[in-house]
Amino acid sequence: MRYPVLILGGTSEARALAAALHSRGVAVVSSLAGRVERPRLPEGEVRLGGFGGPDGLAAWLTEHDVRAVVDATHPFAARISDSAVAATARAGVPLLRLERPGWTRPDGADWRWVDDLDEAAALLPSLGTRAFLTSGRQGLAAFADVDTVWFLIRCVDPPETRLPRHHELLLDRGPYTVDRELNLLRTHRIDVLVTKDSGGSMTAAKLDAATRHGIPSVIVRRPPRPDALTVSDVDDALHWALERYESRP
Incomplete structure (x- = not known):
């Protein structure tokens, strides 16, 4: 089956993006690590478990004719982000990182x-x-x-x-x-x-x-991330994904 958009991660941002794409008729699949027994499932298709490293993910992207990948994993899920950068480069698929901003210390906080x-x-x-x-x-x-x-x-x-x-x-x-x-x-x-x-x-x-x-x-502190185009807003990620979806036959 073809999945034009792959979303990595089970964060609230990932679920919001999946719902927005699904409501627009985009065949989106969300990939969850499967570490939580009762995860909050997003709209659209869902797959659980890893891909087998960058090579496995690259092969999956090609097999399913993925047009865009959004890495919306948890800010501390560094391994899958590394794999996403390597795999999308090998498969020639655009990648976007959707990551919520970190916390800012308020006055008086220790x-x-x-x-x-x-x-x-x-x-x-x-x-x-x-x-x-x-x-x-x-x-x-x-x-x-x-x-x-x-x-x-x-x-x-x-x-x-x-x-x-x-x-x-x-x-x-x-x-x-x-x-x-x-x-x-x-x-x-x-x-x-x-x-x-x-x-x-x-x-x-x-x-x-x-x-x-x-x-x-x-x-x-958050671990360092590999270089990738990054946004913090779900609407920005939605616009980016729709552009990639609509630009390919």
Whole structure:
């Protein structure tokens, strides 16, 4: 089957773009990594799982006569973005990166930037003893040996890795409100927040709550991305995809 537009990723931006294309009659397929047990499915066709690296993705693009690829993966999904750049170059398919902006520190917020989860784990004991860990289930092993800190770990699905000795697991999915996050911080006596610079509004409430609660936030910077044409607005991505769709026979 032909799929003129391939969207990589299950972000809210990816779902919005898929819905907009689908409503215009474009045969769009969204590719999800399959790491979440009950993902929010976009409109149009959906495929789960990887492609087998850049070579596999390039072959899939050619086989399905893809006219345009939009990489709308999570800001920390660096591997698939690397594969997308390499694969689209080999297959001769235009590529656009759709990525939400990172968060901007508001006045009065105590933000501590780190380069990765290992650096976050090393910094934590100097900042507090009860941490709210919201970095997702990937990479939680980085905190497994931090024995002087108790963790409230929130993620969508149960983690499949070694966890810190002192922790409570909270399975939950956004969006969240500031009042709800504040109540969580107070109930569990949290004195430090750990998260990634995911951006967007669905999970930003925890940062506002941390500022109001007067505690520091440890934030992991985004990994470097390969060079690619990038936009941050779904409408811009839609316009770009429609142009590629309409320009080929």
